[in-house]
Amino acid sequence: MGQKLRVCLAGYGILLGTMAQADCPAGQEAFTSCQIEGRNTEVFVCFDDHVATYSYGPTGGTPELFLSENIEHVDFKPWSGLGKAISESVTFYNGDYAYDVGGGFDRPFSDEEMAQPIRRFGWVEVTQRGERVVSLECIPDTVSYGFGGGIYDAKVAAGLTWSWDSKTWISELIQPTATPSLMQSQPYNPAEDCLPASEFSLNGVAMGDPLDKLGKLGSPEPVEDPTSSGEKIDRMTLVGMALDIFEDVVIAMSSTSPDWKMPSGLRVGLTRGEVIRILGRVPNGYAATSQTFVSHACMENQDTAEWSILIEFGQDRRVSGISFARPWY
Known part of the structure; x- marks a missing residue:
């Protein structure tokens, strides 16, 4: 996930990231949002420098579930940098339940693809103690996803580094010792x-x-x-x-x-x-x-x-x- 690629795709992030702004808590911006296929519901994931939030409920109505987590602790999974599709996700935990919300789009590789509408996608997957409860798909035309910066940069600013090996974040406060424990x-x-x-x-x-x-x-x-x-x-x-x-x-x-x-x-x-x-x-x-x-x-x-x-x-x-x-x- 190079910085050059993020800069090149910033335009897509702006294009795809305008829908949810008004529905985020005051002072926050949207990471992703969409309306759910066949459910008349919508989901929003928003953030600022300190907190990320999740809300799900009737379209245009009061959320049925609202969760928040501090930026240092929130489980954000960045794009791998591979493949045609760019996507990222955030998982919120509530007791035995986990709510994984993602958004993304296909990046164009040719002039012909640049001239075509961008394919957008998103999802919400709910698990209980690691077992899938339900998987929901977003209505493509309603997907808002602002790739570039966002929660990734907020976590880096908070002193965290992403580890692809463990697929977790590591605090800069945890430093290797001269003599490994193991x-x-x-x-x-x-x-x-x-x-x-x-x-x-x-x-x-x-x-x-x-x-x-x-x-x-x-x-x-x-x-x-x-x-x-x-x-x-x-x-x-x-x-x-x-x-x-x-x-x-x-x-x-x-x-x-x-x-x-x-x-x-x-x-x-x-x-x-x-x-x-x-x-x-x-x-x-x-x-x-x-x-x-x-x-x-x-x-x-x-x-x-x-x-x-x-x-x-x-x-x-x-x-x-x-x-x-x-x-x-």
């Missing part, structure tokens, strides 16, 4: 990825900590054995984190809140690209677009060799959970 465990052949044992910690609470070190956090309660092994397990439930304790030692931890961070800065809420930057690379056996990453502690002694980490990504391609555990647990 290492290789040499005793194995071939060598396996591992993390230092010091990384198996959240806000200073670590795997292997004795119960008496956790006194200020609260008291654990017995829970039903999750593995049916017959062992007695106690659980300490905190805001955004849970600790499992066996024989007065922490044997498992799980976090669902960005407030709990690993020493390297890994936490819930980071994009997949940001996790890869902190790790230093994609873990062996996984792709930059994988829904999970799994690794284990570098072998320092018999105990740490058993620790494993599971990083899970949600439908928004951000970390939804981080878990530490022993393999048998």
Whole structure:
């Protein structure tokens, strides 16, 4: 998506981007909008330097659904730069539901195509927990899509960089370290990825900590054995984190809140690209677009060799959970 190409196509962005301006919130401009085929409804995605908004409802009427997200966090997917069709999309999340809205047009390559009306297209796809609920098509003549600048430039101005490998945005606040977090465990052949044992910690609470070190956090309660092994397990439930304790030692931890961070800065809420930057690379056996990453502690002694980490990504391609555990647990 070169700057020269954006400049060359700016005229098309102006031509195709005038329909929705009056229906955007005050101070915002349209990214894309259209009327939905066969539904007598319309959709608008608008933005300014700080916020992007989504509205859907009856044509000319009050929106049935209105969502907003800050520019840094909004899930915007830029054009790949390939093919005849130019299109971009924005996805808004609302609980288990995701609303992906896109707009685009075919770019002309000849004088004959330049003389023809531009083919426009757009869509709204709704999913629930990643499963498609409905796909809607736009009436072509109603599509407004202003390619060039827009949300892309707003995100770049906010200090974000698009990663094509992970298909996520990376904050400039997340910088590579001199020593990558992800290492290789040499005793194995071939060598396996591992993390230092010091990384198996959240806000200073670590795997292997004795119960008496956790006194200020609260008291654990017995829970039903999750593995049916017959062992007695106690659980300490905190805001955004849970600790499992066996024989007065922490044997498992799980976090669902960005407030709990690993020493390297890994936490819930980071994009997949940001996790890869902190790790230093994609873990062996996984792709930059994988829904999970799994690794284990570098072998320092018999105990740490058993620790494993599971990083899970949600439908928004951000970390939804981080878990530490022993393999048998």
